[in-house]
Amino acid sequence: MEVALKTGYRLIDTAAAYLNEREVGEGIRRAGIPRDELFIETKVWISDYGYDATLHTFDKSARKLGVEQLDLLLLHQPLPSAFDRTLEAYRALETLLADGRVRAIGVSNFMPEYLQRLLAVASVVPAVNQIEVHPYFQQTALQGVHAQRGIATQAWSPIGGITSYRGMEKRSFDDPTLLAIARQHDKSAAQVMLRWHLQAGRCAIPKSVKPERIAENFDVFDFQLSNDEMGAIDALDTGVRGGPEPDSITLEQYGRSIPEA
Ligand SMILES: NC(=O)c1ccc[n+]([C@@H]2O[C@H](COP(=O)([O-])OP(=O)(O)OC[C@H]3O[C@@H](n4cnc5c(N)ncnc54)[C@H](OP(=O)(O)O)[C@@H]3O)[C@@H](O)[C@H]2O)c1
Numbered sequence: 001m002e003v004a005l006k007t008g009y010r011l012i013d014t015a016a017a018y019l020n021e022r023e024v025g026e027g028i029r030r031a032g033i034p035r036d037e038l039f040i041e042t043k044v045w046i047s048d049y050g051y052d053a054t055l056h057t058f059d060k061s062a063r064k065l066g067v068e069q070l071d072l073l074l075l076h077q078p079l080p081s082a083f084d085r086t087l088e089a090y091r092a093l094e095t096l097l098a099d100g101r102v103r104a105i106g107v108s109n110f111m112p113e114y115l116q117r118l119l120a121v122a123s124v125v126p127a128v129n130q131i132e133v134h135p136y137f138q139q140t141a142l143q144g145v146h147a148q149r150g151i152a153t154q155a156w157s158p159i160g161g162i163t164s165y166r167g168m169e170k171r172s173f174d175d176p177t178l179l180a181i182a183r184q185h186d187k188s189a190a191q192v193m194l195r196w197h198l199q200a201g202r203c204a205i206p207k208s209v210k211p212e213r214i215a216e217n218f219d220v221f222d223f224q225l226s227n228d229e230m231g232a233i234d235a236l237d238t239g240v241r242g243g244p245e246p247d248s249i250t251l252e253q254y255g256r257s258i259p260e261a
Pocket residue numbers: 013014076108109130131155156157158159160161162164165173188190191205206207208209210213214216217243
């Protein structure tokens with residue numbers, strides 16, 4: 001974290017379910033960057049859905065992170081088997097927004113059906129839907145809905161890390177098209193993927209624990225992909241999701257208690 005902040009990163013994405021908010025908070029404090037220069041976002045886990053539980057989970061997260069206010073608070077997943085509770089959780093986010101405890105609210109892994117059901121009743125359009133997007137899984141229809149409704153697409157696994165750590169058939173880092181484009185610009189496949197997101201207007205949140213990769217993934221502001229190169233990357237979509245099917249998320253299987261601060 002300190003290396004990332006020293007390198008120039010300013011957006012920090014975490015989640016109650018990652019069980020690392022306290023360590024993230026410590027890293028932020030140690031780096032000594034003024035709070036108003038950082039963008040800190042976290043996510044509410046499904047076990048804390050419901051109006052009161054979600055209000056309380058904000059307190060847990062904010063205390064662990066050591067901040068008064070969050071820049072963005074997301075619902076981590078829709079909970080299809082208890083969608084009413086998901087909606088109540090979102091209503092709590094609207095309250096936190098109105099009270100100034102969070103600067104923006106949003107969702108994650110909301111597929112079109114659940115996004116539509118949310119939009120039908122919400123008073124605040126989510127600022128962000130954080131979803132899996134990398135060259136092999138692009139979710140263009142969902143991104144189209146975002147564009148229509150003014151929702152920012154935030155890409156998780158933006159360099160296709162999930163194709164690697166989940167041992168999928170094709171690893172994004174070995175893709176011949178990406179490697180050929182990378183050679184043209186004297187960059188890496190990861191840098192080309194990040195540039196592709198930026199030029200498409202998406203927010204990307206790459207992760208690495210290695211200082212040299214943290215620096216590499218930030219060094220993407222000195223080159224430009226051509227329209228042909230952008231099109232060639234768009235054409236790599238396989239439609240195969242790396243993460244769990246959002247519909248398969250249930251409390252029975254994925255519920256876990258989020259500790260108090
Ligand atoms: N909302 C959700 O449901 C959800 C789900 C998954 C992730 N996320 C968020 O999205 C962030 C990023 O997603 P992600 O970790 O799945 O994938 P990612 O950022 O696309 O890739 C990370 C993986 O790629 C490796 N890597 C990083 N930079 C590299 C480079 N330049 N060259 C080669 N390998 C590189 C990392 O290993 P090393 O660390 O060893 O470098 C790690 O295994 C997460 O940290 C999390 O905040 C959200």
